[in-house]
Amino acid sequence: xxxxxxxxxxxxxxxxxxxxxxxxxxxxxxxxxxxxxxxxxxxxxxxxxxxxxxxxxxxxxxxxxxxxxxxxxxxxxxxxxxxxxxxxxxxxxxxxxxxxxxxxxxxxxxxxxxxxxxxxxxxxxxxxxxxxxxxxxxxxxxxxxxxxxxxxxxxxxxxxxxxxx
Numbered sequence: 001x002x003x004x005x006x007x008x009x010x011x012x013x014x015x016x017x018x019x020x021x022x023x024x025x026x027x028x029x030x031x032x033x034x035x036x037x038x039x040x041x042x043x044x045x046x047x048x049x050x051x052x053x054x055x056x057x058x059x060x061x062x063x064x065x066x067x068x069x070x071x072x073x074x075x076x077x078x079x080x081x082x083x084x085x086x087x088x089x090x091x092x093x094x095x096x097x098x099x100x101x102x103x104x105x106x107x108x109x110x111x112x113x114x115x116x117x118x119x120x121x122x123x124x125x126x127x128x129x130x131x132x133x134x135x136x137x138x139x140x141x142x143x144x145x146x147x148x149x150x151x152x153x154x155x156x157x158x159x160x161x162x163x164x165x
Contacts, residue, residue, distance in 0.1 A: 029081035037070075046121070057124050059121060084103045101151065118133070
């Protein structure tokens, strides 16, 4: 798996191998973004099934529109994270770490949007879709935890680089 590959098109087995391999990228940031994509997918499943029972529910319909793009955005974030982190490892510059931070901040905003969609849709979700909603929330929080740790590490690295110059 090259650093500029399309994570969305990567077989799960190959992605796991790439993340667990000796190369720095893809790593935890890409894993967190994929986790976010899975959270969006679980939410989309719960919304789709619930819409089958409540086709006129405006909250579910708005959620469905948002969720259609969320997983794609998250997977694009995985690619961006892998690429910006690989560039930082290669260049080790303040400019490169700034790009890593920006990539993480974008994922952070996406996490917030998904959390909001989940909470607004939750009261409208059919009871037989509770497991998907539980998974969506847990996966979203896992993505948030990963992103926060990576963001803190990147900001510390930027401060360190800036103090060296």
